[in-house]
Amino acid sequence: MSNKSPVEIGARSFSAEQRGVLTGIALAVIAPPLAIAGLLRVLADIAPVPAVAFALAALPLAACIGRIAAYRFTAPAAIDGSVPPGDAALGRLRAILANTLEQTVLFVLALLALAPVLPPSLAALPIAMAIWFVIARAIFAATYAKGAAARAFGFAATFYPSLLGLVAALVLALR
Numbered sequence: 001m002s003n004k005s006p007v008e009i010g011a012r013s014f015s016a017e018q019r020g021v022l023t024g025i026a027l028a029v030i031a032p033p034l035a036i037a038g039l040l041r042v043l044a045d046i047a048p049v050p051a052v053a054f055a056l057a058a059l060p061l062a063a064c065i066g067r068i069a070a071y072r073f074t075a076p077a078a079i080d081g082s083v084p085p086g087d088a089a090l091g092r093l094r095a096i097l098a099n100t101l102e103q104t105v106l107f108v109l110a111l112l113a114l115a116p117v118l119p120p121s122l123a124a125l126p127i128a129m130a131i132w133f134v135i136a137r138a139i140f141a142a143t144y145a146k147g148a149a150a151r152a153f154g155f156a157a158t159f160y161p162s163l164l165g166l167v168a169a170l171v172l173a174l175r
Contacts (some may be wrong), residue, residue, distance in 0.1 A: 008115020028156030032132055038162065039128035048124040050115055054108065056130035059136035061104045066099040067141075096141050103158045109132050110165030117172035129165060133158055 014022070071093055077084040084090070111126045118125055138153025 009167050016148050017147065020147075021152040022032060024149060024154075026162055027157045028153050030040075031153075032136070032157050032161045036039070036128045036132050037137070039131050040122070040124055043124040043128055046127075048127055048134070050111075050126060053115075053126035053130040055105060055113055056127070056134055057107055057111065059134050060141070063096075064093070064100045064141070068093045069096060092145055096144050099140070100137055103137065103155075103162070104135075107158065107162045107165075108170065109161040113151025113169035113170075114165045117169055129161055132161060136161075 068090070070077045071090060072081070075084075075087070075090065078090055083094070107129075111129070115126050124168060135153050135158035138154075140151050140158065143150040143154055
């Protein structure tokens with residue numbers, strides 16, 4: 001059986017790439033809570049400073065901007081700010097930047113909503129989440145060129161914690 005052939009799951013047929021994406025998503029549902037819980041234990045005795053979480057959240061975005069600037073500097077056809085046709089490397093860097101910007105906005109909104117309603121025992125949670133956000137964004141960027149299945153974990157490992165943070169903020173605020 002070819003790796004590209006579809007596989008029936010229920011009434012749906014999934015390609016190898018789609019199955020890879022599902023695997024990445026499944027791992028991203030499990031890994032972030034475990035990692036964030038571990039980080040919370042490490043940060044338990046540190047007085048949380050909310051600005052640290054926001055500064056950490058901005059690092060992947062700054063890294064993406066810096067990578068594009070460095071690439072443009074070394075690519076004569078792209079140094080003027082244009083997007084040369086057929087420049088796949090610049091296209092990938094721009095896609096990583098766009099996704100990182102989207103994820104950063106969602107994550108920062110989650111932090112802004114969550115931080116004020118957290119009980120004191122979880123005051124370090126935004127910092128733990130931000131450390132995980134940086135790690136997951138690095139994984140996404142490092143695996144992006146390898147395809148959807150490879151980058152699915154990094155994407156989902158930043159998206160789901162942000163979504164969970166927003167839901168938790170609503171629950172805590174409305175109780």
